[in-house]
Amino acid sequence: MDLVRHLHYFTVVAEELHFGNAAIRLGMAQPPLSQRIKRLEEELGVRLFDRSARQVRLTEAGRLLLTEARDIVARVERLRELARHGEGQVLKVGLPPDLDAAAIAGFVAGFRAGHPDVRLAPVEMWTADQLSALAEGAIDVGVIRHPVNAPGLSFGRILEQRQGVLLADTDPLAERAEVHLADLAGRELLMPPKEGEPGLRAEVLAECRRQGYVPAVVHQGSGLGLVLAGAAVAFAPRSEPPGLVWRPLLGSPLTGRFSTAWRVETGAVTAFTAVAVRTLKESAGMTDEGAAPARRVSRRPGVMA
Template identity: 75%
Template sequence: MDLVRHLRYFTVVAEELHFGNAAIRLGMAQPPLSQRIKRLEEELGVRLFDRSARQVRLTEAGRLLLGEARDIVARVDRLRELARHGDGAVLKVGVPPDLGAAVIAALVAGFRDSNPDVRLAPAESWTADQVTSLTGGSLDVGIVRHPVTAPGLSFGGTLVQTQGVLLADGDELAARAEVHLADLAGRELLMPPKEGEPGMYAETLAECRRRGYVPTQVHEGSGLGLVMAGAAVAFGAGQDTPGLVWRPLIGAPLAIRVSTAWRTATDTVADFSSVAAGVLQDNAGMAARAAAPARRVSRRPGALA
C-alpha cells in the first residue's frame, strides 16, 4: 500500500467530511475513495470516520491522525521538491499509460527543443491519479481526459480524438470499411480502468448503450492482448498494426476530450502545454475542439434594431 497517497486521501476526506465532495476534489469516483479509506483503516487498525446516511465525522483516532497525516504529506512533498531542484530543473509530467511510446518520445523531443535546460520526466498514470498528484504537488503538469472536476486545477485548450474500433485481424468485421457501434453487439470490450478514468468510462459506455451496443463484459487495462486474441474489441485512434485492424465508427459517435492540467502556472508549464497541443495533434490524431457556433437571435416583427 502507498501509505503517503492513502494519507493524502484521508486528509482531503477529513477536510470535506463528505466522500462525494472529496472524490470530486481528488478527481476520482467515490467508491474507490471509500475503499482506499477502508484499506487505510485496516492497515492502521483503527476506525477514522463515523459514517451515517446524513453525515461523516472524524473519530477520536481520526482527529489525532489528521495533524500527523498533514505533516507527513507536506514533508514528502517538500522532499520531492528538494530532490527535484537538487538534480537540476525537472518538469514532472503525467501522461496516460496508453498514450503510446512514440507520442511520449515526441513530447520529450519537442519540449527539449524549446527548453533545453529543463529535463522532462514523464510518469504514466490515469487521470484520477494525476489529479491527486497535481493537487498534492508531486506532478507539475499532466495530460488528462475529460470530464474531470478538480477545484484548484487549471486546464489548457481541449483537444478531441475521434475513436474507431480495434479488432483482431481475423474478425469478420475487419472486412468492412466502417463499423456501426450496434455491429459490436455480443462482443466483450476492453477499456481503461474505471477507477483511473471514471468520467470517460461512464460517457463511453452510455454512448455505446444509446447506439445499441451493450458489451457482454467490460475488461479493464491498457494492453491489447485480449483484442489480438479476438476475445474483445477496444476503442482508439490510429491505424492497422500487426495483429490488429482499426476501423472508423459510422457517424463518429465516440470522441475523447483531452487537455493539459496544472495547479501552479509557470512559464515552463505553459511551454509544455503548448508543445503538448502540437504533438498530440501531429502524432495522436487529435484536433482542437471547434468553437460553438454563434447563436442567432430572431427579432420579432416590428422590433427596434
C-alpha cells in the same frame, strides 16, 4: 504507512467534511479514502472524525491535529521542491499507458528543445491515478482523459480525437468501409481498466447502448492480444497494427477528449502544456474541442425509425 500522504488525505477530508467530496477532490474512490483515514486513526490511536449518516465532524483530537498536519504536509512539499532544485529541475509528467509512442517522443523532444535545463520525467498512469498523484504532488502535470471531476485541479485546452474500431483482419466487418456500433452486437469489447478510466468507461458504454451495442463482455487492459485473436474489438484512433484493421464508426459517435492537468502552475508546467497541445495535434491528429464538423449519426440501411 506513508504518514505524510495519509496526513494529506486527512487535511482534505477535514476541509470538506464530506468523504465523497474529498474523494472527488483527491481523484480517488471513496472507500479507499475511508480506509486510509481509518488506518491513520489506528496509527495515531485516536478518532479524528465523528461520522453519522448526515454529517462528518472533526473530533477535538482532529481539530488539534489539523494545524500540525497542514504544516507537516507543507514542509515536506517544500523539502521536495528544494531537493528538486538542488539536483536540477525535474518535471514529473503523467501520461496514459496507451498513448502513441510518437506522441511521447514529441513531448520529450519538444520540451527539451525549449527547456534544456529541465529534465522531463514521464510516468505511465491512467487518469484516476494521475488525478490522485497530482493532488498529492507526486507528479507536476498530466495528460488526462475527460470526463473527470477534480475541483482542486486546473486543466488545459481540451483536444478531441476521433475514435474508430479495431478488428482482427479475419473479422467479416473488416470488409466494410464503415462500421455502425450496432454492427458490433455479440462481440466482446476491450477497454482501459475501469479503476483507471471510470469517466471514459461510463461515457463510452452509455453511447454504445444508445446506438444498439451492448458488449457481451467488457475486458480490461491495454494490450491488443484479444483483438488480434478475434476474441474482442477495441475503440481507438486511426492505426493498423499487424493483423488488425481500423474502420471508422458510422456517424463518428465516439470521440476521445484529452487535456493537460495540474495543481500548481509553474513556468515548466505552462511550457509543457504548450508542447503537449502542439504534439497531440501534429502526432496524434487531435483537434480543438468543437473545431471538428458537427457529428451526424446515420442509421444503418434497413433500420426503421
